Amino acid sequence: FTSVVLGTNSFDAYLHNTFTAQAQVIGRVANRIANARFTLDGVEYHLAANAGPNTIHGGRRGFGRQVWQSQMLPPGEHEASFRLTYFSKDGEEGYPGNLTASLTYTLTDNNELRFDYEATTDKATPVNLCCHAYFNLAGYGDMWDQELWLNADNYTPTDAQLIPTGEIAPV
Numbered sequence: 001f002t003s004v005v006l007g008t009n010s011f012d013a014y015l016h017n018t019f020t021a022q023a024q025v026i027g028r029v030a031n032r033i034a035n036a037r038f039t040l041d042g043v044e045y046h047l048a049a050n051a052g053p054n055t056i057h058g059g060r061r062g063f064g065r066q067v068w069q070s071q072m073l074p075p076g077e078h079e080a081s082f083r084l085t086y087f088s089k090d091g092e093e094g095y096p097g098n099l100t101a102s103l104t105y106t107l108t109d110n111n112e113l114r115f116d117y118e119a120t121t122d123k124a125t126p127v128n129l130c131c132h133a134y135f136n137l138a139g140y141g142d143m144w145d146q147e148l149w150l151n152a153d154n155y156t157p158t159d160a161q162l163i164p165t166g167e168i169a170p171v
Contacts, residue, residue, distance in 0.1 A: 002139030023133035024064025025103050026057045028088060028095050030130040034163045040096065040124055047094035054161060057132070059093030063101065064132065078109040090123065097123030103131065 036049035048059035
């Protein structure tokens with residue numbers, strides 16, 4: 001057995017953002033939003049720009065820099081789980097609506113790691129959560145000879161600023 005997630009042994013490094021490869025839960029929106037603004041239901045919302053003129057991974061503080069509530073869940077017959085929950089107030093980082101987000105991590109007897117995301121809100125708002133962990137299945141050390149298969153037919157191209165173009169292209 002070995003640790004397969006890049007991390008640090010210092011909680012202080014996470015709190016003060018000195019560990020640059022943090023295994024964060026990203027939100028409200030993973031990826032980039034052009035010009036740090038979007039229009040929803042005819043209303044333009046202005047976000048915190050934190051990647052030049054754009055917003056990346058939720059904004060300056062985003063979900064990855066928040067303290068989430070944690071809860072161990074009752075073990076299942078062949079799995080163990082815990083849940084992280086975060087409440088984001090209406091207007092946080094410029095996003096509309098109160099939003100409760102949760103991520104449940106489950107480890108099964110079949111050596112599966114499952115991520116289950118949930119979000120509820122009281123107002124229309126964009127939500128695109130992700131886990132930004134870096135995995136090295138060899139544990140510590142070199143990972144360059146590992147291969148990853150993504151069973152996908154399409155992908156979303158980006159422009160020079162890594163903003164999705166809206167195109168759906170074949171792999």
